[in-house]
Amino acid sequence: MSLHERTRAVLPSWLALYYEEPIELDRGDGRHVWDADGNRYLDFFGGILTTMTAHALPEVTKAVxxxxxxxxxxxxxxxxxxxxxxxxxxxxxxxxxxxxxxxxxxxxxxxxxxxxxxxxxxxxxxxxxxxxxxxxxxxxxxxxxxxxxxxxxxxxxxxxxxxxxxxxxxxxxxxxxxxxxxxxxxxxxxxxxxxxxxxxxxxxxxxxxxxxxxxxxxxxxxxxxxxxxxxxxxxxxxxxxxxxxxxxxxxxxxxxxxxxxxxxxxxxxxxxxxxxxxxxxxxxxxxxxxxxxxxxxxxxxxxxxxxxxxxxxxxxxxxxxHKLQANAAAQGPALFDGLRALGSPAVGDVRGKGLMIGVELVRPGTGDPGDPAPEIATAVLEGCRRRGLLVGKGGLHGNVLRIAPPLTLTSDEAAEGLAALLAAIEEATP
CATH class of the missing domain: 3.40.640.10 (Type I PLP-dependent aspartate aminotransferase-like (Major domain))
Structure with missing residues (x-):
């Protein structure tokens, strides 16, 4: 049995898993994680905003x-x-x-x-x-x-x-x-x-x-x-x-x-x-x-x-x-600006502050605010994964992308993640 099959056999059915083919995260370093198959991902969700500074931060692992x-x-x-x-x-x-x-x-x-x-x-x-x-x-x-x-x-x-x-x-x-x-x-x-x-x-x-x-x-x-x-x-x-x-x-x-x-x-x-x-x-x-x-x-x-x-x-x-609050203030604007500049009809709203960004996805042509599009959000989630980026999903209707990378994010990593995210949104837009 695969780990996915074993998970479903022994853990509750209501325990949510991301992706059509769920991934097993095996290790992390800085802003990146690797799955059990060796695939590397830029982490823009941090285990639901929990890996706040970095994966395997030496100061934390040594203290523990x-x-x-x-x-x-x-x-x-x-x-x-x-x-x-x-x-x-x-x-x-x-x-x-x-x-x-x-x-x-x-x-x-x-x-x-x-x-x-x-x-x-x-x-x-x-x-x-x-x-x-x-x-x-x-x-x-x-x-x-x-x-x-x-x-x-x-x-x-x-x-x-x-x-x-x-x-x-x-x-x-x-x-x-x-x-x-x-x-x-x-x-x-x-x-x-x-x-x-x-x-x-x-x-x-x-x-x-x-x-x-x-x-x-x-x-x-x-x-x-x-x-x-x-x-x-x-x-x-x-x-x-x-x-x-x-x-x-x-x-x-x-x-x-x-x-x-x-x-x-x-x-x-x-x-x-x-x-x-x-x-x-x-x-x-x-x-x-x-x-x-x-x-x-x-x-x-x-x-x-x-x-x-x-x-x-x-x-x-x-x-x-290391003044990571200041880094959140410095890195966030590039992500906000890039998402807002996309001009996709599927993006109804871009909101948040610092490195806490929400992108509400809507069905194109349904007005303002547009009809929630959870199917587009799911497609973007999958598209980001294929491009080596992990993001979250939420909202009352399940149609909001949640972007919250570790606060040590660099400008190069912000640009890399933004490019993958924009490409996934464009690919998923009808």
Whole structure:
């Protein structure tokens, strides 16, 4: 049996695989990976925005090997130097809290568990199970995070521990407010938020939002929208959770965190993916007054393990020392400009920031916004693979290309990947 056949025989049928003939990634180096047949690919997806700096980054592999030679696991019941050092570094760059209410960090094994922990903090502190979320959002695959995910493709059940209310603002291209200026769009979304709150009985615990929606197809509202929301939320004492699982660590180029484009500071920040560079790492950042509010014992068996913390700390230090946020800002424009200059009738929208780029594909001749074309997106995915390029796919309709290479991307690699991507789009366009 092939590895594909063995996978389907022993793993769930709902476990998605890319490509008609799925590939086994065997090794990686820098921005490239090789499959088990020896084929080389330029990686523009990074294991879903997770290989943030580079494949097999020597600083990370050495930190992991050194730590593995000492102790791999202990749990949070024991003092853990790598975990504390990582938490200190994250708190320092978080932008959360202040001198009178400093930031604290709780580490988890994933972004899903980070959002779980944030929801626990907010609902416990506010004594409420009511949550506001954005339409088209995705926050994880657990029972509680599925309950606040505003995307039917990722919501297999209507059962929920929360009462969730969805508001506008997650995307502009297919919004009922499309065509409005940024200022008018923000005003319309704020009015929608106020209307929803007028209809909610009791206190709402929190509003959770991705500054740029990941699984939703790299969509967002205008800069300043979440800040305008924050003014309304604070009138009513509602906590704001910024889900930075995909937008954090400088990927947008212009800021270290996605929320920094809003003009306001969230009450809670969640993170994961890129910080571990492939290691299982996530977490929550909040001021002491919020983080210490739980009234019961709480631990994590695997969160902040010595091994993952050592690797994540080396990764974060590398990112800061080598100014990779600035590199994202420098390399992104060439990709945006090239995609927008293509002028393909199949490209309905090119959006995002830095090295987080979404390309919405539509059926030519179906107006603006055009009808979603998931079949074209699938054809482009396959065409990129044949040309030695790996990209992602997402969006509510499965018609958005997701482009997010490691932040060490060079200008030559950006040009190489762009050429393959443009050729694949032209080939797939009817």
């Amino acid at each position: 090997a050194d730590q593995a030679g000492k102790i791999i696991h202990s749990s949070t019941l024991y003092l853990n130097r790598p975990m504390v050092e990582l938490a200190e570094q994250i708190a320092t760059v978080s932008g959360v809290g202040g001198a009178d209410d400093p930031a604290k960090v709780f580490l988890t094994p994933s972004g899903t568990e980070a959002n779980d922990a944030a929801l626990l903090l907010a609902s416990s502190l506010r004594r409420s199970n009511q949550i506001l979320a954005l339409r088209n959002s995705y926050h994880g695959r657990s029972f509680s995070t599925i309950a606040i995910t505003g995307n039917r493709s990722w919501s297999p059940t209507s059962l929920s521990p929360f009462q969730t209310y969805y508001v506008h603002g997650g995307q502009q291209y297919r919004s009922p407010f499309a065509g409005l200026s940024d200022g008018e769009y923000i005003a319309a979304c704020v009015a929608d938020l106020r209307e929803v709150l007028d209809q909610v009985g009791g206190d709402v615990a929190a509003f959770i939002a991705e500054p740029i929606q990941g699984v939703g197809g790299f969509t967002s509202g205008p800069d300043g929208l979440l800040g305008a929301f924050a003014e309304v939320l604070r009138e009513k004492g509602i906590l704001w959770i910024s889900d930075e699982v995909q937008t954090g660590w400088g990927r947008t180029g212009e800021h270290f965190w996605g929320w920094q484009a809003s003009g306001a500071v969230p009450d809670i920040v969640t993170f994961a993916k890129g910080i571990g560079n492939g290691l299982s790492m996530g977490g929550v950042i909040a001021p002491t007054s919020v983080m210490d509010s739980l009234g019961a014992n709480h631990i994590s068996t695997f969160g902040g393990s010595p091994l993952t913390s050592a690797g994540a700390l080396a990764n974060l230090r590398y990112l800061l020392d």
